[in-house]
Amino acid sequence: MAGGTPRIFVSHLAGIAVFDPNGDQVGRVRDLVVILRVGRKPPRLLGLVVELSTRRRIFLPMTRVTSIESGQVITTGVLNVRRFEQRPTERLVFGELLDRRVRLVDTGEEVTVLDLGAQQRSARREWEVDRVFVRKGRTGTFRRTRGESLTVEWSQVTGFSLEEHGQGAESLLATFEQLRPADLANVLHHLSAKRRAEVAAALDDDRLADVLEELPEDDQIEILGKLKEERAADVLEAMDPDDAADLLADLPEEDKERLLSLMQPADAAEMRRLMSYEEHTAGGLMTTEPIVMRPDSTVADALARVRNPDLSPALAAQVYVCRPPDETPTGKYLGAVHFQRLLRDPPYTLVSSLLDDDLQPLDPEATLPIIAGFFATYDMVAAPVVDETGSLLGAVTVDDVLDHMLPDDWRETEFHLDEDAPAPEKEAGAHGA
Incomplete structure (x- = not known):
């Protein structure tokens, strides 16, 4: 990057894609790593925390970044895939610096940090965080006291080095607003316990x-x-x-x-x-809120229920036809109608005429191997759970089966099978040992 590189504001980097020189995506930016310096010297921007497709987080030094533009980061292609570990002298920008309450040096007024600006030094390849975008007045989770927003030099604020006990989370949440719940959960897992509690309180x-x-x-x-x-x-x-x-x-x-x-x-x-119910049985795995339809409901009624955006794809894959009452435990379970069948028949058709009643429902005491075998044998993504009286108790979905078949710590590990393979040798000056 040339000395005239425009200043970047860090909030614009949240979640953007990282590419190698061939145009292949290697991951996404999840945070930035800075090191604070004594006095009022601007902190150095050391690099980016990049989450690979396997969910492993690695450190990408700024010296390996060739371009930051058009909503993407381009690297030299040389990556150290050793897992990122934060050092005691380092600070995470999204996780620790945004939303802090700091003070303006000249007036002593307390302000909230909304964003940080970084720029590459013209004389060397070093990056510095030299601007702070702040808002005057108090911000809160449910209401905001509007105040003047302004950008100041790093040297014009103080308080970043202090432990803050009431740090907000508004700006951090805004940077990850579009993340799926699983990805936001991964972000929270890597925050400090203090910051994790603050973000949870703000959601x-x-x-x-x-x-x-x-x-x-x-x-x-x-x-x-x-x-x-x-x-x-x-x-x-x-x-x-x-x-x-x-x-x-x-x-x-x-x-x-x-x-x-x-x-x-x-x-x-x-x-x-x-x-x-025992944890690893159908009763312990099931949700009690599947889509239940009465026999006189129509295809149009069923499709209206399936369209509910709050339903998971697995739960929306089929509806269960039962006699009243239609809250679990229901009246007599009659059978299931699969989503594809609903798409093939006229809207006025009664769901009771479309039943798939050949498959035996799961018993609430069915164990995990039996449940997994049922899903594998019949290519199902959800299955009804029915008691001895014939009432529908709920439905087991494939995601819950996988969740209980995977190792207990699967959410904390990467999505690959070669975990025991040695990591590449660390290049000189690289991070993460």
Whole structure:
């Protein structure tokens, strides 16, 4: 990059693609690494934390970046794929610097950091964070006191080196607004416990519920334990029932009962019913909120339910036809209608005339190997769970089967099979040993 490189604002780098010289994507930017310096010298921008397609996070030194433009980063093609490990002297820009409350040197006024600007020094290949975009006035999770926004020199603010106990998360969340819950969960997992709690507090209940479902068990328990009890109960109610029941089951008995007492009675009863089954059985894996239709419902009715954007693809793959009541446990289970069949028949057709009633539903006590064999044999993505009276209790989806068949720590590892293969030798000056 030439000495006249324009200044970049770091929020524009969140999640953008990283390419090698051949145009092949190698990953996405998840954070930036800086090192603070004594006095009021601008911090050095050391490099980028890049998440590979395998979810491994590596360090990409700025000396290996040849271009940052048009929403993409181009590298020299030389990558050290050793896993990134933050050093004590380093700070993560998204994870630790955005949303901080700092002070203007001249006036002593407290301001909130919204963004940082970085530029390459003309005399050498070194990058510095030399600008700070701040807002005057207080910001909060639910309301904002609007104030003047301005960009100042790094030397004009102070407070970045101090531990902050009430750091917000507004700007950090804005940089990752478009992430899927699983990817945002991965971001949270790599933050410090303090920052993780702040971000969780700033998320709305539905978004936090989606993210919690994708986090490792230890992170789930940690975050839930730092929420106010009333809010923790609300978040549990917003989660998929099977995931919420799994999380509750991992809590100490006293905490579990206290949270259940704060939940709506119907939701609490549902949680207790799910927790009554063994963890690795159909009853323990199922969700109690599949799409249930009455026999006199039409294809048009069923498609309207399937279109619900809050449904997972697996749950939307089929509807279950039952006699009233149509809340689980239902009346007599009659059969399933697959989504593809709904697309092939006229809208006025009754779903009761389209039933696939050949497949035997799962028993709630069916074990994980039996469930996995059922899915593999019949190429299913969801399966009904029916009790001895013929009532539909819920549905098991393929994602829950995989979740329980994979190692307990699968969310914390990369998506590849050669974990034991030695990492390439680290080049001189590279990060991450």
